[in-house]
Every structure is written in structure tokens, then in C-alpha cells.
Amino acid sequence: MARMSDAEKREFRKAVYEIVAAIPVGKVTSYGVVAVLAGYPGYQRMVGRALRDAYPALDIPCHRVLTCQGRLVPGWSEHPDLLKAEGIPLKSNGYVDMNVYSWDPLEMLEL
DNA sequence: AGGTTGACTCACC
């Protein structure tokens, strides 16, 4: 598989961080959405990798990014607490209700 | 260089 050039990687990660930083408190979005907004549709897995690399050094709310099913990050014990601290409750199975808390990127344009 | 892996997603059942 073709590998991204260094310039692309830098651009991609920068875009991802900007987008994640724009997610309002109390809202969440999915890796796929971030990938599309960043201009790299289909790069969900790269978004996850970029966020993993960023945490916890960069000051971005990467806990507001979930899978499209509302599943949290595996192995990140603090994740549920970070969400609940922002008013995002978890369902009984540990998922987030994406229908209620998903962030509509259009809100960003109205600001 | 080539198979494996994963902070993903979609389609089915």
C-alpha cells in the first residue's frame, strides 16, 4: 500500500488536530467524520493513530472522538470518566448514544 | 519486501 509522504502525514495530522479541537463540549464525533473533514475520506484508522500519538501531550479533546457505533477507546480506563465529566452519559453497555451526542460539523460554520 | 495489526466502518444476521 502506498505510504503517505511526510508532507502529507504532517498535513493530515494537523487537520485532524484542528478538527478535534473544534468539537464542542458535550458533543462527540467519529473517526470517519474527522477523516472526511480533514480531506482524507477512508482514513479512519489513521485518525485513530494520529490521536493515539497526540495523547496526552497535545491539548486536544481526543476523548470526544469515538467509533461510529459509539464505542470508546479500548484500554483507556479514563475515557468513560472524561465523557461523563462533560455531561455525556454512557449506555448500559458502555457505548455512547451517537444519535443524541453526535456533533454536527455545520455548527462550526455558524460560529 | 511482505505479512500482520489496529483508538475504523459497513453489511448482514
Next chain:
DNA sequence: TGGTGAGCCAACC
């Protein structure tokens, strides 16, 4: 709703 399997794409090893 919830679990599974196949498709994805670059990083890893």
C-alpha cells in the same frame, strides 16, 4: 440492539 465478518489503508515488525 448486538455480535460477526469482510473491506480498508498505512504503520509495524
